Structures are given as structure tokens and as C-alpha cells.
Amino acid sequence: MTRLIEARGLTKLFPGTRALDGVDFDLERGEVHALLGENGAGKSTLIKCLTGAYRRDGGTVALDGAAIDPRTTADAQRLGIGTVYQEVNLLPNLTVAENLMLGRQPVRGGMIRGRAQSRAARDVLSAYGLSIDVTRPLAAYSVAVQQIVAIARAVALSGKVLILDEPTASLDAREVAGLFRIIRDLKDRGLAVVFISHFLDQVYAIADRVTVLRNGRNAGGGRTADLDRLALVQMMLGHELHAVEGTRARPVAPDAPVAAAFNGFGKRGAVELFSLTVRRGEAVGLAGLLGSGRTETAETIFGITPHDSGTAQAAGRPASLRNPREAIRAGFGFCPEDRKTDGIVGELTVRENILLALQAGRGWSRPVARAEQGRIAADYIRRLDIRTPSAEKPVGQLSGGNQQKVILARWLLMNPDFLILDEPTRGIDVGAHAEIIRVIEELCAQGMSLLVISSELEELSTYAHRVIVLRDRAQVAELVGEDVAAERIVQAIAATPAPAPGHATAGAA
Amino acid sequence: MSARFLPLLATCAIFVAAYALAWMQYPNILSTRVIGNLLTDNAYLGIAAVGMTIVILSGGIDLSIGSVIAFSGVFIAVMLRDTGLHPLAVFALLLVLTTAFGLCMGALIHALEMPAFIVTLAGMFMARGLAYVLSIDSVPIDHPFFDALSSSYYLLPGKGRFTLIAGVMLLVVLAGSLLIHRTPFGTRVLAIGGDARTAGLLGVPVGRTIVAVYGISGFCAGLAGIVFAIYTSAGYSLATVGTELDAIAAVVIGGTLLSGGSGTVPGTLVGVLIMGLIQTYIVFDGTLSSWWTRIVIGALLFAFIVLQKGLLRIAEGGARG
Structure with a gap:
């Protein structure tokens, strides 16, 4: 019998990138097949090519x-x-x-x-x-x-393949168990189910086979029973954990003044309570798989999703962090992950983007003089080496790396004590990586404290003094000194969690 | 009773309570005469508001209907004055014209992905301008068949008159109700009003449905124009300025969500009647300025928007729990 779906050499091009580059994907009848990969690995592009939302640019797909x-x-x-979307x-x-x-x-x-x-309708639903x-x-x-209801509709209308795109993202443990029961039923009826999730526990609980994508290519896969967690995480984050070049950051003196401290800080449903102390001149890395709560942690600290328990201190004094304005007043800064939607204003010029936060802080009644604006912009363009023909060019026309530097300049201008960088090197070219890292190291040397979220573990281990590992929205490890290395981080991410009540996972279900 | 029909219930309750209050003060207000006049005076608005309801349910808006009604009146009057066409032939021609006008606006809204507000605003200016082109002055309609139409009624017990145009209005409300609440087309309209992108993913032919919705609104505006011409026995290019806003108010008071996707056609009829009742009350009172109509309608509109927000909150809270 032939496979239900056999995709060979799938390729999808977007301007400037190959979202899919010769990906193979098989699906058997009556199996649950997990599709794994980090952000931008090409999972959703693959799904969209299979469901007709995108037309593929190359490769073949056979059904039956x-x-x-x-x-x-x-x-x-x-x-x-x-398909049922998230x-x-x-x-x-x-x-x-x-x-x-x-x-x-x-x-x-x-x-x-x-x-x-x-x-x-009742008849359809009673089957579930x-x-x-x-x-x-x-x-x-x-x-x-x-x-x-969405699954029932999709199955009733299609009936061969059911694609579930992160179906468990907003369900609690009991609901996940109920969903898995339904998935197993459908599997027994001969349906093939494609299951996309970031939760490894759930993948092991429900999937028969796994396909891992990375950077638009196949990164491995196989029967779930034959794969251990470490192997899986390595496939997702990259095999080539090559020797780290450059010097490892020296640990910060333990008596250095505290820049920011959080005690029992967190928000129900977003991040488990955590405690964290960042000293002056220290760069703390935040690692974990997508959905592990990295960005949520940053957003809670910065008051975007205000915390509901715990206390915070900034520069030794208690700080209120109920919204971003208060966080800025406490001396915090935040460069978000998705700079296109959260960071830059593409139509405004480099100068205007750099001045945005400073002007917002001063209020409309005290404008920064035009000449002063030009001087500040020119200064940061030089210091961060922003490649732009002029300070008056719309930021949307710069490359990703230079856009990132513009956002960085905006926050440096505020002279924060504590700066959060969420994926500062995502989506920028290799040369720009090195420059961003150089800037990070310089900032630490000048005494600024940083919290850096990154999936680039080799990079992270070059500049971070400490690395906190998150899993399922909770801190699971803190690596210092010699342990700040990509291999150790991967191990910490992949370690089988001890069964703990209250975690929204269905591993035990 | 689900939250879906709560706004309709609220509208009906307000109407009954307002009528009871008015009746306690002026017992005559509960007579077939007054009721017959209420229906007749608001027949054109009711018909136009049914079209508006369907447009708003689909998530759009149609600002052109007041101008289209005025154009229709002038068109009928000028055609009857200058050509030998029978009024029924003129009506048919007019309905074809206004429906085509609506379809064109719908096609523009869909094809160019333009906001309905802008496209129908342009339509509003165009229709009004066309009416001016036909005639700047008020043109009286003098035709035996026309006179017969405007004087045909069914005498109710108590000497109230149930006129032909009131009957047409009720028929249009009935047809609109069936179309929206009983046919697959109606479900498609509500689906698009809920979320056009999702509706498309679920297989709803979004473009075709949107074009049809504006066609229906154009048809209703044309029919309202005919009814208005019968009601006034004249065509005047300055008539029914702002009627589209009255229609929108009636739709919202009738419990339809202005952002689309939720509401009822019968509710709109009650909304029209509430607005008519306020006017009737002011006539009975005799001392109140007619501007009180506007003030009361404004307050009602505001109350309904608040009510809808509250209901939305409750619905969202229920989904979370």
C-alpha cells in the first residue's frame, strides 16, 4: 500500500529567503505525526503548501x-x-x-x-x-x-488527513487529555493526524513519528519510540555544536552592585514565579524552546503583561512595574523579538525612530530641538555603525541588522540600567550577528546589565555570564561558569522533567 | 433564551413600555388610526432600513440610500411627466437601475478592498447629483394609476387605514427576515459580518455575497423611493437628506451590532416603530419641539450601544468560564 501523503523536495521561496528548501515529508494512514521545529523553521510554510494556502515553488506532493x-x-x-489552526x-x-x-x-x-x-450537528458532535x-x-x-467543533468540522469535510496547528497552546491539562483521546479515536478510524506542538511531553504522549525541520530543511525524524529527548532537541536547535570561538565572558564579581532583582515574580498563566538577580555589567542569557516562556518572562518584567505576584527592585530600590512606562522609569529597556511589528516604525526615518522613546519620555510639551535630534542620531549612527546613507532614510528600507541597531540606539539613548533583548540576532545576516554581539559585550563592559533571550546557543554562550533555562514556562536550570556552553544548555532543555503538579503538560495523561 | 435574541427582546420591551407610557397619557394613541399612520408614515424608512440591516449584518454600511430615495422620486416624477410609460414600467426600470447601482458599489468595495464607508459616500453624492440633473424643482406626480395607489387602503375597525405602502413595508420586512434568518444566503451574510477572512476559509463565497448584499440594499432603497413617491405624490431632489442615518439608527436600536455579524431584521422594524412612536408622541403633546425626537433617539442609540457592549462582555466572559 502506498503512503497517504508523500511530499518530495518541497521548495517555497519568499523574497530574500527560501522558507522551504527541498523538504521531504511522509504521512501514513492511521498515524499521528508530529512536526517540530523552532520559529522560522518552516513548519507553517510546509503546512500551508499542503493545504493550498500557498502554492509551492518546487517539489511534488502525492496523495494516495x-x-x-x-x-x-x-x-x-x-x-x-x-486543517485546524491555533x-x-x-x-x-x-x-x-x-x-x-x-x-x-x-x-x-x-x-x-x-x-x-x-x-x-448533534450527531456529528456525539461522535466526539x-x-x-x-x-x-x-x-x-x-x-x-x-x-x-473545529476538528469535527474539518474531519467531516475532509476525512483523510487532519492537520492540527498547535492545538494545545491554550488548553489546560484536562482539556489536553480530552483532545488526545479524540486524536487517538480519529487515528483508530484510519485518519492521519499531523500534530504541531512545542511541548515535547505532548509529542511523546501522542505522536507515533516525528519530523523535525530547521531553517527550511529536514533536520531529522523517525519513530518517537526510537528518539530520546536530547536527540530531538539537538535536531531542533542544530547538530553542529562546534567549538565556541572567541573568549568566554568572565564572571562578574559577586559583590558588584545589583542592577535589577526579582523575587517570586510572575503571572499566573503566563510565567511561573521566578527569582532573578542581575548585577551591574552582567549579561544573563535566557534559553529554552519556543513556547517555554522566554518572551513571556521578558514581557512580564517590562510590564507588558503585568505580574500578579512578587516584588521587583531596580538599583537597590523597590520598583513598580505595572506597565511599560513604569518599567522605563525604573531604568529598564526592552527590544522586542518581532521588530517589524513591535519595534520599528518603518515609515519614519532613522532619526525619528531613534528619538521615539526619548521624546515619549519627555512628553509632547518639551520637544527635543531639531538640531539636537540630528546630533543625537548622527552620534548613535557612528557609535553603533548603523549603515544608512542618511539619518533621514525611512527605517523600513534598511537591512534587518541595521534596523536592530536602530532599536538598540533608541534604548541606549534612554540610558537604561537594565536592558532586555529578545532574539537580537534573529533574521539578520551573519556579518551583522558579530556586530550585535560586539555591541552587547561593549555595553556590559560599560556597566549595563542585560537579559538576552536567544535561540542561538553558541552565540549566547560567548557573551552571557549566566544562562537561565526555561521549560514549560518555569525556570529549570541556571548555568554558570564552565557550564555556560551550548551542549550543556541543550542537555538542560532536553532533561526529562520531574512530574510536577500544576504544569500544563499532558505527559502523564 | 440565548444572548443572541437579548437585544431584540430589549427593543421590544422598550417599544411596549414606551407605548404604554404614551397610552397612559393619551389613550387615543392606542387606536388603529394612529397605528395605521405610524406604519404608513414610516413605510419608506422601514423598507430602506431592511436593506441597511442586511448591509450592516455583513459588516458594511450603505450611506447612499437617502440620496437614492430622492433620486427615485425625481426619476419617477420626471418619467411620468415626460414619457408615456406606465408607472409599473417606470417602477421596474427604476428598481433595475438602483439594484445595478448597489451591485456596482458592492463590486467596487470587494474588488478594490475599499471601505464601504467611502464607496457608498461617493455613491451618495452621485445619486444626489443625478437627482439634481433630472430636476432641481419639486415635480408633482399626477397620474390616475398613481393616485389609485396612494389612496388604496384597507379600512381597519376603528377607522384606521392600513395603506398599501404599509403593507409593502411589512412584506419587505417579512422577506428580509426569511432571507437572513432562514436561508443559506443569510447565514453567509452573518458569517462574513462575523469575520470575512474566516468565512472565506470556511468556504463562503465572500465576494459574490458582498456584491449581492449591496444589490439588495440598492433594491430596497429603490423600493423605498417608490413608496416615498406614492406617499408624497411628488419627486424632489432635496428630499430624504440624512435618511441613511435614520436607517442606521433604527438598525442599531433594533438590536443589530453595528460592527456586523449579529442582529435581526424584525428588530429593525421595531426600531423604526420606536422612532415613529417618539414623533407621534411629540405630535400628541403639541408643546414639545420636534427636536426632542432627535434628542430621545440620540439617547436611545447611546443606551443601545452600551447595552451591546455589556452583552459582548458577558458573552466573552461566558466563553472563558
Whole structure:
């Protein structure tokens, strides 16, 4: 018997990048196949090529041995491939029955047969052990129920392949267990399920096979039973943990003044409580897989998602961090991960972007003089070596690395004591990496404290004095001195967690 | 009863309570005469508001209907004055024109991904301008068939008159209700109003549906224009300025979410009647300035927006729990 789906050499080009570069992917009937990879590894691009949301630029896809080329998601649905996205893609304003039956309502004389529609909807849902009032709006039900409705619709419409894109992201442990029961049922009915998740525990709990992508290429895979966690994490983060070049950062003197300290700090549902002390001139790395709570930690510290327990100190004094304004006042700065949406304002010039935070801090009544603005911008363009023909060029036209430096300049201008950098080297070219790292090292030497989130573990281990490892939104390890090395970080990430109550994982389910 | 029908219930409750209050003060207000007049006076607004309801449910807006009603009146009057066409032929021609006008606006909104606000604003200026081109002065309509239409009614017990145009309005409300709440097309409209992108992913033909929605609104505006011409026996290019805003107010008071995706067509009828009732009350009172209508409608609108926000909160809270 042929494989259900056989994709060979899938390639998808976007301007400037190869999102997929000759990826192979197989799917058997009646299996749960996990698709793993870090952000930008190409998981969603692969899914979108299979479901017709994107047209592939190269390679072949065969379904039941016959070549297919779906042009729209509706095409893919007709072929038997259904998808359920992370944010449930249904209409909360319609009833459950309308959502399930949209496009195939029972009709007589042009009118919908309301009772027949409700009955059909109830029948569909009863196969999933769900007995709810289908005439109520979908919005009346929890995300878990909405997800089951979405799965029921996808299976009813397609029936061969079900793709679940991070289905457990917003479910609690009990709901995850319920979802897994449904997935196993579907598997027993001969459906092939593609399961995308960042939670390794869940992958081991439900998946028969794994395919790992990295940078748009196959990075390995195999039967889940044959793969240990370490191997899996190494596939995701990169095999080539080559010897680290350059000098390792010397530890900061233990009596150096404390720049920022957090005690029992955290937010329910976002980050487990943590305690962290960062000394002057120290760079602390924050490592972990995607979804491990790195960005959430940074956003909690900076007041973007305000903490609900614990205390913070800045420069030895208690600090209130309920929103970003207070965090800035406490001497904190934050360069977010997605600079396109959270960081730069593409239409404004380099000068305006650099001055943004400073002007916001002064208020509209005390503008920075135009000549002064020009002087400041020129100064930082020189100090950070921002490659731009002029300070008046729109930032959107610069390369990624230079955009990153503009954001950095914006925060350096505020002269923060404690600066958080979220993935400062993501998506910029190799040469710019080295420059950003040089800037980080210089800032530490000048006495600034940094918290750096990075997936580039080799890089992180060159400049970080300490590395905190997160898993499932909680701190699981702190590496210092000789342990600040990529291999040790990978081991800490991959270590099997001790079963602990309260963690939103379904490993025990 | 689900949160879905709560706004409709609230509207009905407000209408009944307001009518009861008015009745306690002026017992005559509960007579078939007043009710017949209420329906007749607001027939054109009711028809236009049904089209507006469908547009708003789809997540759009149609600002052109007041101008289209004025254009329709002038068009009918000028055609009957200058050509020998039978009024029914003129009506048919007009409905084809206004429906095509609506379809064009819908096509522009969909194809160019332009906000409905801007496209129908342009439509509003164009329709008003076309009315001026046909005639600047008020043109009286003098045609035996027309007179027959405007004087045909069913005498209710208590000497109230249930006029032809009131009947047309109720028929349009009934047709609109069935279309939205009983047909696959109606579900598609609500789906698009909820989230057009998601609706597309679920297989709803978004473009076709949006074009059709504005076509329906154009048709309703044309029909409202005919009814208005029968009601006033004249065509005047300066008539029904701002009627689109009255229609929007009636739709919102009727419990439809202005952002689309949730609401009912019967609710709009009640919304129109509430607005008519306020006017009737002011006429009965005789001392109040007619501007009180506007003030009360403004307060009601505000109350409904707050009510809808509250309901939305409750619905979201329920989903989380």
C-alpha cells in the first residue's frame, strides 16, 4: 500500500529567503505525526503548501499515490486534507450548528431546515462525546469545546488527513487529555493526524513519528519510540555544536552592585514565579524552546503583561512595574523579538525612530530641538555603525541588522540600567550577528546589565555570564561558569522533567 | 433564551413600555388610526432600513440610500411627466437601475478592498447629483394609476387605514427576515459580518455575497423611493437628506451590532416603530419641539450601544468560564 501523503523536495521561496528548501515529508494512514521545529523553521510554510494556502515553488506532493496541487484550502478540503489552526478558525457569532454545517445546510424550498441542521450537528458532535446545545452561539463555549467543533468540522469535510496547528497552546491539562483521546479515536478510524506542538511531553504522549525541520530543511525524524529527548532537541536547535570561538565572558564579581532583582515574580498563566538577580555589567542569557516562556518572562518584567505576584527592585530600590512606562522609569529597556511589528516604525526615518522613546519620555510639551535630534542620531549612527546613507532614510528600507541597531540606539539613548533583548540576532545576516554581539559585550563592559533571550546557543554562550533555562514556562536550570556552553544548555532543555503538579503538560495523561 | 435574541427582546420591551407610557397619557394613541399612520408614515424608512440591516449584518454600511430615495422620486416624477410609460414600467426600470447601482458599489468595495464607508459616500453624492440633473424643482406626480395607489387602503375597525405602502413595508420586512434568518444566503451574510477572512476559509463565497448584499440594499432603497413617491405624490431632489442615518439608527436600536455579524431584521422594524412612536408622541403633546425626537433617539442609540457592549462582555466572559 502506498503512503497517504508523500511530499518530495518541497521548495517555497519568499523574497530574500527560501522558507522551504527541498523538504521531504511522509504521512501514513492511521498515524499521528508530529512536526517540530523552532520559529522560522518552516513548519507553517510546509503546512500551508499542503493545504493550498500557498502554492509551492518546487517539489511534488502525492496523495494516495496521485500527484496533487491544491490551489485553495477548499481544494485541499475536497481532496481530504483538513486543517485546524491555533486560533480556532470558526465564527463565534454563529451558532455551533451553523458553524458545523456552513456550506452544506439541509435546505428545502430555499429555506434552511433548522431542526434537521441541529440534529445533524448533534450527531456529528456525539461522535466526539460532546453533548451541547448546538443552537447557542459558538462564543458561549470554551476554547476547548470550540476546538473540538473545529476538528469535527474539518474531519467531516475532509476525512483523510487532519492537520492540527498547535492545538494545545491554550488548553489546560484536562482539556489536553480530552483532545488526545479524540486524536487517538480519529487515528483508530484510519485518519492521519499531523500534530504541531512545542511541548515535547505532548509529542511523546501522542505522536507515533516525528519530523523535525530547521531553517527550511529536514533536520531529522523517525519513530518517537526510537528518539530520546536530547536527540530531538539537538535536531531542533542544530547538530553542529562546534567549538565556541572567541573568549568566554568572565564572571562578574559577586559583590558588584545589583542592577535589577526579582523575587517570586510572575503571572499566573503566563510565567511561573521566578527569582532573578542581575548585577551591574552582567549579561544573563535566557534559553529554552519556543513556547517555554522566554518572551513571556521578558514581557512580564517590562510590564507588558503585568505580574500578579512578587516584588521587583531596580538599583537597590523597590520598583513598580505595572506597565511599560513604569518599567522605563525604573531604568529598564526592552527590544522586542518581532521588530517589524513591535519595534520599528518603518515609515519614519532613522532619526525619528531613534528619538521615539526619548521624546515619549519627555512628553509632547518639551520637544527635543531639531538640531539636537540630528546630533543625537548622527552620534548613535557612528557609535553603533548603523549603515544608512542618511539619518533621514525611512527605517523600513534598511537591512534587518541595521534596523536592530536602530532599536538598540533608541534604548541606549534612554540610558537604561537594565536592558532586555529578545532574539537580537534573529533574521539578520551573519556579518551583522558579530556586530550585535560586539555591541552587547561593549555595553556590559560599560556597566549595563542585560537579559538576552536567544535561540542561538553558541552565540549566547560567548557573551552571557549566566544562562537561565526555561521549560514549560518555569525556570529549570541556571548555568554558570564552565557550564555556560551550548551542549550543556541543550542537555538542560532536553532533561526529562520531574512530574510536577500544576504544569500544563499532558505527559502523564 | 440565548444572548443572541437579548437585544431584540430589549427593543421590544422598550417599544411596549414606551407605548404604554404614551397610552397612559393619551389613550387615543392606542387606536388603529394612529397605528395605521405610524406604519404608513414610516413605510419608506422601514423598507430602506431592511436593506441597511442586511448591509450592516455583513459588516458594511450603505450611506447612499437617502440620496437614492430622492433620486427615485425625481426619476419617477420626471418619467411620468415626460414619457408615456406606465408607472409599473417606470417602477421596474427604476428598481433595475438602483439594484445595478448597489451591485456596482458592492463590486467596487470587494474588488478594490475599499471601505464601504467611502464607496457608498461617493455613491451618495452621485445619486444626489443625478437627482439634481433630472430636476432641481419639486415635480408633482399626477397620474390616475398613481393616485389609485396612494389612496388604496384597507379600512381597519376603528377607522384606521392600513395603506398599501404599509403593507409593502411589512412584506419587505417579512422577506428580509426569511432571507437572513432562514436561508443559506443569510447565514453567509452573518458569517462574513462575523469575520470575512474566516468565512472565506470556511468556504463562503465572500465576494459574490458582498456584491449581492449591496444589490439588495440598492433594491430596497429603490423600493423605498417608490413608496416615498406614492406617499408624497411628488419627486424632489432635496428630499430624504440624512435618511441613511435614520436607517442606521433604527438598525442599531433594533438590536443589530453595528460592527456586523449579529442582529435581526424584525428588530429593525421595531426600531423604526420606536422612532415613529417618539414623533407621534411629540405630535400628541403639541408643546414639545420636534427636536426632542432627535434628542430621545440620540439617547436611545447611546443606551443601545452600551447595552451591546455589556452583552459582548458577558458573552466573552461566558466563553472563558
